[in-house]
Amino acid sequence: MSIEAVATRSPLNTLGKVAKYVVLSIAVFLTLGPVVWTLITAMTPTDPVTNTTQFGFSAFAEAFQRIPLWLYTWNSALVTLLVAAGQMLTAAMAGYVFAQFEFRAKNLIFALILATMMVPMQVTIVPVFMLIRGMGLADTLMALILPALPTAFGTFLMRQYFMGLPAELGEAAEIDGAGPWRVFFSVYLPLATPGLAIVGILAFNYHWNEFFRPLIMIISEQNFTLPLGLVSLQGNLGTGAVSVVLAGVLLSMIPALFVFIFGQKPLREGLTAGTGK
Known part of the structure; x- marks a missing residue:
């Protein structure tokens, strides 16, 4: 042996x-x-009259009856998709500038951007709300979209991706007559797709489940996002049926689950890009 x-x-x-x-x-x-x-628990609701448990989808149907679930889902989808797309664009442009261009105080500006990641949202929510109210966007979906478009983490991530790309590609494109915008959109941006996938997927997962900002910014029920609207299922003093509340939670998890399933491969490729030859 x-x-x-x-x-x-x-x-x-x-x-x-x-x-x-x-x-x-x-x-x-x-x-x-x-x-x-x-x-x-969601599949086995308890009848309040007979106090018996029945297996079925009655809790899911009741969730649609109690709150306008489709409207809240549409609001969340609109906000989340626009924020994800906006963060991908702003992070790519900012990361490209910090990686490929030289200008005065570049490192200081980049350090200040990274420093914003250390500031809790609770510290900045009041000034942001005052700015939004001054712009006349209070109690609108734009109040959730505009402040979330810049992303310090996305800028840092895309900067690292662009720094790893060879500068000769841009120089060759400039020799062929391409301008700065053409070099960015036609040469570098397609090569940074793995990084963009990470920014987009993380932005979707975070803002789809976001509760704190909508709680502060939104008042009208027709503008509620899904996490904020699900609170209505609890009823006054939390007396709502647990099965109905959990049914709403499960319904809200479906889009995020699909994004995880279909975005798992690009996310894994983006996280492992550059680790092997």
């Missing part, structure tokens, strides 16, 4: 594998356990 076979069958190696599977099982349980419990 070879030394490798003996080492493979050693008690320490077996114990290590068992410990690894135990840790992974605990992680899976902690991750999927709340989701499974939410699904089971």
